[in-house]
Amino acid sequence: MANYHRILLKLSGEALAGPNKTGFDEETCMQVARQVRALVEDGIQVAIVTGGGNFWRGRTSETIDRTKADQIGMLATVMNCLYVSEIFRAVGLATRVMTPFACGAFTELFSKDQAVAALTQGEVLFFAGGTGHPYFSTDTATVLRAIEIEADVILSGKSIDGVYDSDPMVHPDARKFDEISIEEVINQRLGVIDLAAAVLCRENHMPMMIFGLNEPDSILHTATGITQGTLVTA
Numbered sequence: 001m002a003n004y005h006r007i008l009l010k011l012s013g014e015a016l017a018g019p020n021k022t023g024f025d026e027e028t029c030m031q032v033a034r035q036v037r038a039l040v041e042d043g044i045q046v047a048i049v050t051g052g053g054n055f056w057r058g059r060t061s062e063t064i065d066r067t068k069a070d071q072i073g074m075l076a077t078v079m080n081c082l083y084v085s086e087i088f089r090a091v092g093l094a095t096r097v098m099t100p101f102a103c104g105a106f107t108e109l110f111s112k113d114q115a116v117a118a119l120t121q122g123e124v125l126f127f128a129g130g131t132g133h134p135y136f137s138t139d140t141a142t143v144l145r146a147i148e149i150e151a152d153v154i155l156s157g158k159s160i161d162g163v164y165d166s167d168p169m170v171h172p173d174a175r176k177f178d179e180i181s182i183e184e185v186i187n188q189r190l191g192v193i194d195l196a197a198a199v200l201c202r203e204n205h206m207p208m209m210i211f212g213l214n215e216p217d218s219i220l221h222t223a224t225g226i227t228q229g230t231l232v233t234a
Contacts, residue, residue: 003225006119008146009036010138010156013054013080022054024080028214029087032157035219036124037091040086044223045066045119049127049142049147050084052076062154070134077138081128094123100132103144112148119149147204154206155222156193157213162230163192179231182208192232201234208232 002082011032018025036046058069073202078099085095096118098110107128108114130141146154163185164174182202185192192210193201201208211222211229221227 003202004044004152004223006149006151006211007039007047007223008142008149008151008154009046009048009219010142010154011050011078011080011084011213012156014156014159015052015157015188016052016080016084017158018214024054024083024207026087028082032084032089032090032219033088033093033214035217036088037093038092038220039223040122047115047119047125047127047145047151048081048084049138049145050077050080051138052080055079057210067134070130070136071139074101074129074132077130078107078128081126084104084123084206085126088124094121096123097126097128099127099129101129103129109213110145115149122152125149136196137194139193140200143193143197143200143204143206146206147200151206154201154208155219156208157219157222158210159212159214161215161228162210163190163232165190177231182232182234185232205234207234 014043016029017023018028024115034091035092052073056073058073061069081097085097097107099107100110118125127145130138131144142154163177167172168174182198186198209222209229209231211218211227222229
């Protein structure tokens with residue numbers, strides 16, 4: 001079944017919210033948990049980064065200082081990871097939440113050695129809090145952590161099902177790519193991931209699969225090479 005040994009799964013906050021559009025949709029999170037359990041049972045090591053858009057999008061505010069807005073966003077991802085990790089535990093998975101800054105007893109400080117050891121033992125790791133610094137998105141944190149733990153691929157589950165040449169929500173005739181290079185993503189400014197993350201992908205040859213999280217068994221299908229999403233090569 002397994003095509004990959006170790007994956008970094010990125011879950012957008014909006015996708016976790018499901019039809020609610022904000023907060024958590026427990027059934028959506030439970031479906032994610034069941035799929036990840038199947039991957040872990042098949043021997044695939046799974047680490048996860050979540051976005052925070054179901055709670056906070058600070059860049060849309062012109063009132064709040066950018067640094068403070070980004071810090072609020074980091075805390076939104078901590079809430080997401082704590083919640084989703086508990087849903088995972090409810091289906092029998094062992095989990096651990098790591099952050100790049102201290103969160104009392106809620107999380108552990110990120111360490112590559114401890115992260116890799118936990119993955120090897122079959123634990124699902126959640127990397128919360130972004131990079132720990134403002135001006136870097138969870139896209140950048142995703143690529144950074146994937147490189148650090150030497151993941152085979154990033155699987156990015158979004159509310160849309162792949163990479164398009166324009167926004168399909170605005171342009172119904174937008175064309176979807178089955179495969180595209182990260183160089184083309186950068187040159188065409190397609191906005192799949194932010195520029196800093198895209199350059200990091202390119203320089204470290206980290207491939208990415210973009211897929212629709214809310215499609216049935218989409219994580220399982222994408223991890224095993226059966227996907228309607230887009231492969232972003234690097």
